[in-house]
Amino acid sequence: MEQRTTAVVIIIILIIGMGAVIFLGPMLFPAPAKVAIILGTGGRGDLSFNDGTYAGAVRARAELGWNFDYAEPDQISEFEGYLRDYAAAGTYEIIICGSFDQSDALTAVAADYPNQTFAIIDNVVVAPNVRSCVFQEHQGSALVGALAGLMTQTDKVGFIGGEDMWLIHRFAAGYVWGANYTNPGVNFTVQYTNSWIDTAVGQNLADAMHASDVDIIYAAAGRSGLGAWTATRNKISAATNTTNLWMIGVDSPQMWFGTSSYDDPTAAAAPTFALTSMLKRVDVACFDAIKDTHDGTLNSTTGTIETYNLSNNGLGWEINGLQPFSNLTETYTLVEYDPPLLELPQSWITQINNLKAAIIAGTVTVPDTIYWT
Template sequence: MKRWVAVVIAALVLVPLVASVGVAQAPKIGLILATGGLGDRSFNDQSFKGADDAAAVIAAQYGVTVEDVLDYVEPADIAEYEGFQLQFADSGEYAIIVCIGFDQAAPLEIVAPQYPDQKFVIVDMVVIGDNVASVVTNDWEEAFLCGVVAGMMTETNVVGFEGGMEIPLIIGFMNGYTQGAQWANPDVDVLVRYVGEWANPTLGAELAREMYNAGADIIYGAAGKSHLGVFAAAEENDGWYALGTDVDQAATAPEHADVIIASGLKRVDLAVESEIMKMVNGTWAAGIFSYGILTDFGFGTGIAVGNLDVNQYITKSESEVEVPCEVILKLIEAANGIADGTIVIEP
């Protein structure tokens, strides 16, 4: 009897062990999104796209499905981050765990040292560690380019900015936008409002309406899902326009393509994809990776505007709003100025 039990236990332990050695496993990706969640048609969706694209490549390589490679969660609030980070890391199933959003930094600083062999990526904030790659972006560059568009196209000489929270990350956007608008049009005034939440489009629309009524005719949104409300508010009146963030939002929110003049670009998808592919290729390293026009990469920010791909910074948009040629020319001047250092943006 005793021996029989021992045999069964040995079989239970050994069979999965042998099985896992026998088949080359596809490396799995764990993705923890920011609290804005999927469906923001901006930052989170773009991050997801990057991970999804990488997963598709891996899946094709190993002959499995994307679902086998990519697992993701949408935490509802920041208190859930640490629990999810632990769950992913402790399962030991994931070759790399990608944490989206600045607010994951505090829990990651606790979790990452406990799993020294686990590779982590954090987007939008720096966490120092031998197993963490921090991906940051010169957000103020995309905001500056959006400011140029707003400054040139405003008819009231008043433009608006709607941020998610009054934190250095978003203040960087606001400063870039303000400087861009005033670089293109010294007479312009910029109104600034902060929603205080990343996933509240209703409040986002409320604040946008207030700015429109105060005379702003173009509002730039950098508030995650919340600034979808800016687009909705812009629909309510002729002559009210909006600018999108991080992706061509005229394409991701096509129902608002008639009010979204242009969108700042932050290629967080490329950044996430490249981190994952580095892991696959065995070249992954910890450290800080900074994307933007004025960084080692020389890409990562830009603007989607007009109907032509001009260069790597100025690409075409699905927007239905007519953009005059001189705006595009001014944008080229601005992008070149940022790249060669003649335009210095204070973030």
């Protein structure tokens, strides 16, 4: 009888214990904090902006232990739906909008969810619960434009933008200004794909530029810009080609993309037809927003605007070749190729770094909007 009583007591204790674990489990073993990210249209695989944003989230997961979910909208009309779904879930420490054209959707959703923290990259949303991350792209674009001015053999450089609007004008203005800084009077052509995902349009625009003797193209057009790389690769491979053609990458390190191993950055080796890349550290902006939320230093009661430029290494230019964001080291620093993918004259590097120093010091001012007619 005593043994039976003891067994019953043990069973009751186990039942109570299991119930306590079930009831207190979430408090004793909380689920890892999560972040939600809505990438720009086109999603991952652009080798540029979206991939950079994603890399920032991967870094946060590795360093902070915060998991993340992400969406890859195909259309602008999908932004608000994803935002509302993530906000309504109530399980995300911060929701990050990874493109300028999410501002309207974020303005509406942030007002409806005042206790949810948000961030947006590449635009400003004035709301107490939103961090806005903006870049002075004209500064970085001036550096790669200056290199284009030194390198061009035809005195004709080209720019392909994703849309004829204020943000892309900053890229174009800085690039054209920089080319004229080192090569006064250089000819330039500026065209727009009016799409961020149409590689065929980017390829056609580049083909037309090559036909008019443009020998260097800077493309800031998302996935559409990859078409310009294809056009340049095809033109260089043509038996009739006698011109040295160059591409300039954008946002992420892209010099490896101009090598014969453009499908495998780990195997990339010289030569490359990529002259440089304008580095826009969207990975850092994404990581900073997550880390500041994690550390409790992101001021979500007044809203903040974080500006990234040459002075804080939010922008830069790729020299000699860097592996892409997907190949960051464990310390999340960019890795140089050894040997370099392209060796520039040291005098050119010095000249452009001097320009960089002058921009940071404020002794040189780069226009941030279209200044020609």
